[in-house]
Every structure is written in C-alpha cells, then in structure tokens.
Amino acid sequence: MGEASTWRWTLPAGVSAPPVPADNPMTAAKVELGRRLFYDADLSVDGTMSCATCHVQKHAFADSTRTRPGVTDEPGRRNVPGLANVAWFTPLNFADPAATTLEMQAATPVFGTHPVEMGMAGREAEIGRRFGRDSCYQTMFARAFPEDGGRIDFSNVARALASFERTLISHGSAWDRQRLGPEAQAGSALFARDCASCHSGSNFTDLTMHRLGPADPALADQGLFEKTGIDADRGKFRTPSLRNIALTGPWWHDGSAWTLDEAIARHGLTHGAADVAQLIAFLGALSDTEFTQRKSLAMPEDACGKRL
Numbered sequence: 001m002g003e004a005s006t007w008r009w010t011l012p013a014g015v016s017a018p019p020v021p022a023d024n025p026m027t028a029a030k031v032e033l034g035r036r037l038f039y040d041a042d043l044s045v046d047g048t049m050s051c052a053t054c055h056v057q058k059h060a061f062a063d064s065t066r067t068r069p070g071v072t073d074e075p076g077r078r079n080v081p082g083l084a085n086v087a088w089f090t091p092l093n094f095a096d097p098a099a100t101t102l103e104m105q106a107a108t109p110v111f112g113t114h115p116v117e118m119g120m121a122g123r124e125a126e127i128g129r130r131f132g133r134d135s136c137y138q139t140m141f142a143r144a145f146p147e148d149g150g151r152i153d154f155s156n157v158a159r160a161l162a163s164f165e166r167t168l169i170s171h172g173s174a175w176d177r178q179r180l181g182p183e184a185q186a187g188s189a190l191f192a193r194d195c196a197s198c199h200s201g202s203n204f205t206d207l208t209m210h211r212l213g214p215a216d217p218a219l220a221d222q223g224l225f226e227k228t229g230i231d232a233d234r235g236k237f238r239t240p241s242l243r244n245i246a247l248t249g250p251w252w253h254d255g256s257a258w259t260l261d262e263a264i265a266r267h268g269l270t271h272g273a274a275d276v277a278q279l280i281a282f283l284g285a286l287s288d289t290e291f292t293q294r295k296s297l298a299m300p301e302d303a304c305g306k307r308l
C-alpha cells in the first residue's frame, strides 16, 4: 500500500476517530481530491459557485450572510452552517432525518431545487464529462478510486468530498485547552445549567430536533415537518453545534439573529444582562483560530505538480 492509500488521523488526546462508512474508507488520495473539489466552481452549473463560496474557512466554514443565494440568485432559505466536526454529525442539515451521511448530504447543494444552490439538477452525467476532460482530475480520481478504475461520476465526487469534510476537525479552542477567563468560566456554569441539555457533549449539540417557540403554520420554513408531514414536527430544527459560534453569524436557521445576544434571547429563557455577557464570553471561548487558518483545509495551491 502506498502513501496515497493510507490515512492517519491527527487528533488530540482523548478524541477518538470519527465514524467512517465501510464503503468509503479514508485515504490521503481521496482527501486531496475532495479538497480540490470542495474549492472547484465547476461543480456548479455555470461555473460560478463552489462549496467554499458558502462554506468559508475564516468563518469556520459558514459565511457571513443571512441566507446565501445559489447560482440562480433565488434567495436561500437557510443560514449556512459551519462545518467544524461534521464527521461526527448525523443527521446532517437543519431538519433532514434522511441526510445520514456526508456522502448523501453532498447531493443537497449540487442537485437541490428547494432552494437551487449549485444548480446541477438533471445534469448528473455532465459532472463526469466535465471533470473527465481534465487530465489532472483523471490522475486524481485514478489514485483515489483505483478499485473502480478511477471512475469519474457524482458518486465518487461525493465520496471524495465526504472524505475531505471528515478532516474538518476543530479541537483547538480555549475551551478545549481549558483556558477560560473568569467571565467565560462563570458563563460555563450558566451554560451547564441552562443550555447543555440540548447543546450537549463536546460538539455542543444533541443532534436532535427541537421547537423553541409555539408552532406557527404561517411561517415559510416549517423545519422537520417539511420532511415528515407530522404536525408535531412543525418548527423543529436540529440543535446547532456551538463550536466556533462567534465566527458563524448571523445565527438561527434563517440567519435572522444578527447578534449572539439575540440568538440567546430567542430561546425564550430569561437571563439578565450580566448572565448574557457571561454566556457570550463562554461562547467566544469555543472559537478555534488554528482551525480557521489550517493550511490543509484551505484552497489548494497546486494540483498534479502545477499551480492552480
């Protein structure tokens, strides 16, 4: 086995490797291909939009808009979430119980129509043709998928993207290093009391869908109800991870909370100004600047020995 067909996780002590589907083992060649694809606008219908257009590293792979329109400029419906530690998340997206793997999730931006993001619905075969014309991609797919003769199609694109996404690992915040200042430390106690029932574990999410206010059938986004048709699911959304939360605003599934203060107030819990300040100090300690600057997650500078 060569270097390209192996993979070694770089994880801090106490963190075990994320689950990986048996039919898509991690390899260095797949991660390298997935990284290239993540930053390649040829994955969108008119060549204007890559995954990274919306998922921006300096925002912990979220962006700074309320909802980001796709290639047709139809307004997006939901706020772009950050991607730190997505390898551990299932289901994915705000309210989609069927999106259980990163391989499956990749179809949402590429082929989705509600909203249109990258606009490739009905053009799956074109993906193979486009990347197949590029000799460097031919080499990269051959190295990543030797078992299928380097086949270039969406299923292998999704497998490579998922392999890269599993490397979006963030464990370098002040919280991880147990370096909380006094304000954040006080916030941590409040957080444990009032927030950690849902924002639980080391990614601060129970990966479960909750409704935080009364159900309102008039709202444009009905959350989980849109997938299940069950009345009790109206307005339910998956608890977001709070890793790097200070870098991913605006907040809320529709990006309608412009400050963390407002995002906290939306829960309908009551906190005085001093408590809110402490909670926000705690949330600030979840930012990981090593993650937002890590070279191996940035746009690749070269491919097949040539500068991009």
Ligand code: HEC
Binding pocket: 038, 043, 049, 050, 051, 052, 053, 054, 055, 068, 069, 070, 071, 076, 078, 079, 080, 081, 082, 083, 086, 089, 091, 092, 093, 094, 095, 102, 105, 106, 109, 110, 117, 118, 161, 165
């Ligand atoms: C037009 C902006 C846009 C583009 C382009 C885009 N995304 Fe997203 N992404 C979003 C939004 C919005 C969501 C939330 C969707 C939802 O919940 O319905 C999301 C959700 C995700 C999630 C789920 C995260 C979680 O916490 O569950 C992953 C993973 C993801 N995107 C990966 C990708 C990949 C890979 C690509 C490229 C193939 C991509 N995205 C392209 C906007 C975008």
Ligand code: HEC
Binding pocket: 191, 194, 195, 196, 197, 198, 199, 209, 210, 211, 212, 237, 238, 239, 240, 241, 242, 245, 248, 250, 251, 252, 253, 254, 260, 263, 264, 267, 269, 279
């Ligand atoms: C009952 C479960 C629950 C509790 C308790 C809870 N949250 Fe949340 N939180 C959620 C859900 C669900 C959302 C997503 C709401 C939406 O987008 O519609 C959310 C959203 C957020 C957001 C915005 C995240 C983003 O990416 O947009 C922040 C910040 C947040 N919560 C912080 C807190 C804090 C701080 C507390 C404690 C004071 C708290 N939450 C208590 C479930 C909970």
